[in-house]
Amino acid sequence: MPFQAAIIDLDGTLVDTLGDFVVVLHHTLADLGCHPVEIARVDHPFVEQTVGKGSEDLLRRTLAHAWGLPDDDAEAVAAVPLAWQHYQAHYSRLNGQHSEVYPGAREGLQRLVDQGVPLACLTNKPTAFAEQLLQAKGLRAFFSKVFGGDAFERKKPDPLPLIKTCEALGTAPAQTLMVGDSSNDAQAARAAGCPVVLVTYGYNHGHPIVEVPALAHIERLDALDWASLSLPVR
Structure with missing residues (x-):
């Protein structure tokens, strides 16, 4: 086998969580006194292009978008701590209620576990x-390790989370496959020295994921052919 373990992303790779994000953000904006028109701006297309770099980044960009401000506007930045308090409360209550496991994700994880592949879940959530x-969603038992965006000093696309996850798995980065859905995952993997496979159905900030170099681009996680992944990066 070319690899000793796999690191799997969560949002956009295993679970379609856009519905969760939209509902939680709407509640958060309402708590902050936003008007219905401002709240309505935070729709599925906006969230799909915005998620992936951590909750703080999502909140800052959401507030700016709702208020018609630039992404890095000082008013939006200043409002993030208060928004985060409301966001946490709503997310804890609603987490998973408006999301679905992607077709083939559960089967793909089971196939890897059946082949004896150690798995870690690494997400910016x-x-x-x-x-x-x-x-x-009944997926926790597949993973020996789960690390979120607050587990390490930096988040993806920084390579540190992948390096630390490899250390926790006891594997070298070059022998640890990263499976994700975005350029964030690919950038982090390349910088950490991990090979990467990308799913084609997730969230990649509105850009075609097939344009991002990877060992393979797969339409379902259960299409991952573990034994044939010693392919050159294309």
């Missing part, structure tokens, strides 16, 4: 929310 979602 806070660890507590990741654990809660994996439990709710």
Whole structure:
């Protein structure tokens, strides 16, 4: 086997969580006194192009978008701490209620486990929310390790989370496959020295994921052919 373990992303790779994000963000904006028109701006297309770099980034960009401000506007930045308090409360209550496991994800994880592949889940979602979602969707037992965006000093696309996850798995990065859905995952994997496979159905900030170099681009996780992944990066 070319690899000793696999690191799997969560949002957009295992579970379609856009519905969760939209509902939680709407509640958060309402708590902050936003008008219905402002709240309506935070729709599925906006969220799909915005998620992936952690909750703080999502909140800042959401507030700016709702208020018609630039992404890095000081008013939006200043409002993030208060928004985060409301966001946490709503997400804890609603996590998983408006999301679905992608077709083939459960089967793909089972196939890897049956082949003896150690698995870790690595996401920019806070660890507590990741654990809660994996439990709710019946996926937690597949993973020996789960790390969220608050587990390490930096988040993907920084390579540190992948390097630390490899250390926790006891495997070298070059022998640890990263499976994700976005350029964030690919960028982090390349910088950490991990090979990467990308699913074609997730969230990649509105850009075609097939344009991002990877060992393979797969339409379902159960299409991952573990034994044939010693292919050159294309």
